[in-house]
Amino acid sequence: MFRSRNLHGHQARMAYLFITPTLLLFGIFTVIPVFMAFYLSFTNYDVLSRMDWVGFSNYKKLVGDSLLWQTFLNVFYYTIVFVPLNILLSLLIALLLNRASRAVKLFRTLNYLPTLTSAVAAATVWIWVLHPEYGLLNGFLGYFGVTGPAWLSETSTAMLSIIMVTLWQSLGSNMIIYLAGLQGVPDYLYESSKLDGANAFHRFRYITWPQLRPTTFLVSTMSIIGALQLFDQAFVLTQGGPANATKTPVYLIYQQGFNQLDMGYASAQAFVLALCILAFSLINMKLSRAEEPIV
Amino acid sequence: MKKWMSTIVVGVILVGLLSGCGSSSGNTGKSSEGTGKETNKPVELTFWGDWGGEGQKQFETMVNAFNESQDKIRVKYVLQQDMITKFLTASTSGGSPDIMFWDRWRTSLYAPKNVLHPIDEYLDRDGISRSDYYDEALKELSYKDKLYGLPLTVDARALFYNKTMFKEAGLEAPTNWAELEQAAAKLTKWNGNKLEVAGLSLGDPGLFSMYVQQAGGKMLNDAGDATAFNSEAGKEVLGLWGRLLNEHKAYKLGFEQGLGEGQDAFVTGKLAMNFTGPWMLSTYKKYGKDLDFGIVPPPAGPNGDKASVMGGFGLVIAEGSKHKEEAWEFVKWWLANKDNVLLWSKTSLNIPGFKPALEDPFFKDDPSWKPFLDTLEFAKIRPQHPGYSVMEVDGLIPNLQLFLEGKQDADTTLKKSADQGDRLLKDNNLLK
Numbered sequence: 240m241f242r243s244r245n246l247h248g249h250q251a252r253m254a255y256l257f258i259t260p261t262l263l264l265f266g267i268f269t270v271i272p273v274f275m276a277f278y279l280s281f282t283n284y285d286v287l288s289r290m291d292w293v294g295f296s297n298y299k300k301l302v303g304d305s306l307l308w309q310t311f312l313n314v315f316y317y318t319i320v321f322v323p324l325n326i327l328l329s330l331l332i333a334l335l336l337n338r339a340s341r342a343v344k345l346f347r348t349l350n351y352l353p354t355l356t357s358a359v360a361a362a363t364v365w366i367w368v369l370h371p372e373y374g375l376l377n378g379f380l381g382y383f384g385v386t387g388p389a390w391l392s393e394t395s396t397a398m399l400s401i402i403m404v405t406l407w408q409s410l411g412s413n414m415i416i417y418l419a420g421l422q423g424v425p426d427y428l429y430e431s432s433k434l435d436g437a438n439a440f441h442r443f444r445y446i447t448w449p450q451l452r453p454t455t456f457l458v459s460t461m462s463i464i465g466a467l468q469l470f471d472q473a474f475v476l477t478q479g480g481p482a483n484a485t486k487t488p489v490y491l492i493y494q495q496g497f498n499q500l501d502m503g504y505a506s507a508q509a510f511v512l513a514l515c516i517l518a519f520s521l522i523n524m525k526l527s528r529a530e531e532p533i534v
Numbered sequence: 535m536k537k538w539m540s541t542i543v544v545g546v547i548l549v550g551l552l553s554g555c556g557s558s559s560g561n562t563g564k565s566s567e568g569t570g571k572e573t574n575k576p577v578e579l580t581f582w583g584d585w586g587g588e589g590q591k592q593f594e595t596m597v598n599a600f601n602e603s604q605d606k607i608r609v610k611y612v613l614q615q616d617m618i619t620k621f622l623t624a625s626t627s628g629g630s631p632d633i634m635f636w637d638r639w640r641t642s643l644y645a646p647k648n649v650l651h652p653i654d655e656y657l658d659r660d661g662i663s664r665s666d667y668y669d670e671a672l673k674e675l676s677y678k679d680k681l682y683g684l685p686l687t688v689d690a691r692a693l694f695y696n697k698t699m700f701k702e703a704g705l706e707a708p709t710n711w712a713e714l715e716q717a718a719a720k721l722t723k724w725n726g727n728k729l730e731v732a733g734l735s736l737g738d739p740g741l742f743s744m745y746v747q748q749a750g751g752k753m754l755n756d757a758g759d760a761t762a763f764n765s766e767a768g769k770e771v772l773g774l775w776g777r778l779l780n781e782h783k784a785y786k787l788g789f790e791q792g793l794g795e796g797q798d799a800f801v802t803g804k805l806a807m808n809f810t811g812p813w814m815l816s817t818y819k820k821y822g823k824d825l826d827f828g829i830v831p832p833p834a835g836p837n838g839d840k841a842s843v844m845g846g847f848g849l850v851i852a853e854g855s856k857h858k859e860e861a862w863e864f865v866k867w868w869l870a871n872k873d874n875v876l877l878w879s880k881t882s883l884n885i886p887g888f889k890p891a892l893e894d895p896f897f898k899d900d901p902s903w904k905p906f907l908d909t910l911e912f913a914k915i916r917p918q919h920p921g922y923s924v925m926e927v928d929g930l931i932p933n934l935q936l937f938l939e940g941k942q943d944a945d946t947t948l949k950k951s952a953d954q955g956d957r958l959l960k961d962n963n964l965l966k
């Protein structure tokens with residue numbers, strides 16, 4: 240017992256040692272800036288010439304900023320459509336590719352490829368695919384006599400196009416996480432349930448899905464955070480247009496801080512965004528708690 | 535034993551971190567001293583710009599020519615992709631550049647923060663005449679009666695038209711809105727529900743500011759603190775756009791989106807007319823071997839008003855520079871000397887802000903410059919309000935896009951744009 244405690248202590252020390260560099264960097268570049276931003280959100284900081292305490296005036300300004308709230312509505316809409324689709328599709332692909340055969344490796348690679356391309360480059364190619372007259376998509380629809388919309392230039396389809404492009408790009412990495420999760424589901428559970436006469440749907444519903452709960456939690460949390468911080472694809476594909484339909488809070492924060500030099504107000508906006516991310520993550524946590532694992 | 539090991543590891547890491555910090559700070563200390571003390575060595579200047587590729591080569595041509603012309607000052611061009619952000623941090627932490635390539639409209643936002651150095655004294659001392667430069671360009675580089683830089687390039691949009699299409703249709707280049715509208719209607723070609731040739735590009739709602747001035751209107755009021763486009767002139771513009779889109783079907787939204795250089799709609803004959811600037815000349819000449827195009831100044835509005843928006847770049851000296859005199863020498867050499875301005879124009883194919891250079895045969899003998907030079911005679915800069923671009927991008931353009939999509943009528947569009955625009959101007963005013 241004495242020995243094992245000693246070993247434990249030693250392991251803990253080594254562990255702390257190994258995470259020290261990362262934690263230091265995390266502290267310097269993440270934790271401290273967060274506190275600084277919180278302070279700055281109560282000032283009129285403009286990077287160059289002033290940093291005076293202005294109390295809650297930045298937050299008061301937020302309330303009447305209709306453009307900011309529209310960008311929040313935009314990303315809420317995006318998140319609510321994107322996150323469930325992301326989970327559903329990446330799990331589906333993972334289930335399809337969760338078997339040992341040579342062809343599967345090829346398909347796994349193909350599904351993962353979009354993740355490897357840079358967001359900006361991929362979005363540039365998608366602009367082409369979505370072109371109203373010469374794009375692949377509308378050309379394809381044309382074979383069925385359908386005149387496709389100007390995907391990126393119409394308020395009703397612009398956000399859907401962005402959801403499509405970002406889904407295409409994020410499925411690969413989530414598929415990998417789900418595959419790892421699926422490999423971790425013990426075989427004996429399936430065997431015993433088969434003996435008890437469970438069909439494929441039952442096995443998925445009562446074994447696979449509950450067993451994947453931690454994986455689903457990880458995937459959903461990461462995609463919620465990513466979704467609320469949507470920026471680069473939206474920026475390349477539509478520049479926030481048409482009619483602000485795809486403008487996002489991150490775009491506004493960047494513009495307010497770095498283009499208009501109103502860092503104080505930008506910090507206040509960033510804090511509201513952070514609170515939203517927190518709220519969404521908590522809701523997500525509640526939802527996935529509801530499903531208790533069976534083992 | 536193992537305790538020893540961990541102590542050693544910690545020690546190595548700490549030493550590594552400390553020495554890393556130490557050596558870098560030591561280096562910077564030395565280099566900043568070095569330039570100040572050793573007087574026989576040339577002064578080294580840093581010139582920041584965000585042009586890479588061809589633009590970088592053009593800048594380097596000028597920098598090298600300057601370095602060879604004398605041996606007291608050495609200038610180095612440094613490409614900063616995200617120049618403005620870098621400049622913000624550099625201005626507060628030292629390490630500021632000496633000279634910067636400057637998008638002129640930013641002056642009204644940055645000059646009040648005291649990060650740019652006024653050059654009026656130098657100008658007077660060296661007897662450089664302000665009348666040699668475009669007034670509007672100097673105005674854009676000024677804030678409260680102080681001048682913060684010299685114009686490097688000037689540009690303004692003019693109307694590019696496809697000569698072949700005009701000849702086939704028996705049309706002359708338009709000189710007013712009525713002719714523009716007729717030509718656009720006549721040159722548009724549809725094949726079923728596919729648009730084959732668009733008469734006139736309506737892809738950039740940002741051109742509203744040009745159209746509204748052609749209609750005799752203004753973007754901001756005389757005091758420059760509120761929008762003024764919710765007017766008869768604004769209605770004229772939306773009336774024209776509405777007729778072009780809905781009656782003549784001369785354009786389709788998204789038609790030009792994502793088309794790169796080689797597939798540019800104007801190059802490939804899918805677009806008959808387009809308002810664009812001299813920056814497209816080289817592309818059109820390079821790709822359009824079969825493209826016979828002409829350029830005319832923008833057609834006059836219903837009451838005969840001519841207008842275009844002047845833009846362009848300048849060179850400014852940073853307040854944080856330790857060698858402002860030398861920086862000025864470089865700026866003066868480049869922008870106040872006819873030969874060097876011409877070298878720059880010929881290298882970069884830009885219209886310079888220094889007027890005497892425009893007398894050179896390089897500009898006089900090539901007919902493609904003339905329409906731009908004519909346009910520049912009446913072109914005006916954007917209003918100098920620090921929130922102007924935000925007002926356009928977040929207040930006006932989104933509403934114009936709703937109008938173009940047919941989801942909002944002209945009156946509502948102008949009203950909403952003006953309301954939102956006024957609020958954005960107020961929120962982004964410096965004096966709050």
